[in-house]
Amino acid sequence: MPRYRRANVEINEQSYLPAIRMAMKLLAKQEVHIGMQGDAELAMIAGVHEYGSAKMGIPARSFIGSGLKKSKAKITKLVRADITDIMHGRGKSIPAFLDEIGELGKQITVANFDRIKKPGLSPIYAKYKKQEGGGKKLLQREADLRESLTYVKVWK
Incomplete structure (x- = not known):
């Protein structure tokens, strides 16, 4: 279920209310979804890393959900700064x-992805990876996962 936050639009005696109302309706019918896109295998890997897998003994290493939590304050600040001009038809469309919202959320989510360090590899798996020449990377297909982070605009 989507969550909504309030952003106040300033109205004065020169505001044209029908245009503001139309702009609000148009904006309310659209959402920005920040996440990843890729093939079925990459989606499965992303899901396992995001939520963990008790069956496979993999702890959760949330990179999308935690990135979205970190981006919420900056997105709110952006919306509050620009919403009045947008509703009045000034500035950007x-x-x-x-x-702009999608790009900001994506940038913060990618930066969050780059900082994932915990939980670390189990000692047994770390030893196995070292023997196989895999290094200390936590995530499988790390480059593919990072590149798959994106946003889409969706009509409700």
Whole structure:
């Protein structure tokens, strides 16, 4: 279920309310989804890393959910700073505004992905990876996962 936050739009005696109402309706019918896109195997790997797997003994290493939590405050600040001008038809368009939100959320999620260090590898698996020449990387297909992080604009 989507969550909504309030952002106040300033209205004065020169505001044209029908245009503001139309802009609000248009904006309310769109969402920005930040996540990953890829093939079925990559989606399965991302799901296992995001939520963990008791069956495979893999702890959760959330990179999407935790990245979105970290981006919430900056996205809220961006919306509050720009919403009045957008509703009055000044400055950027609604699609450009949604792209800006998506890009900001994506950047923060990618930066969060790059900082994943915990939980570390189990000693047994770390030893196995060292023998196989795998290094200390926590995530499988790390480069593919990082490149698959994206955003999409969706009509409700």
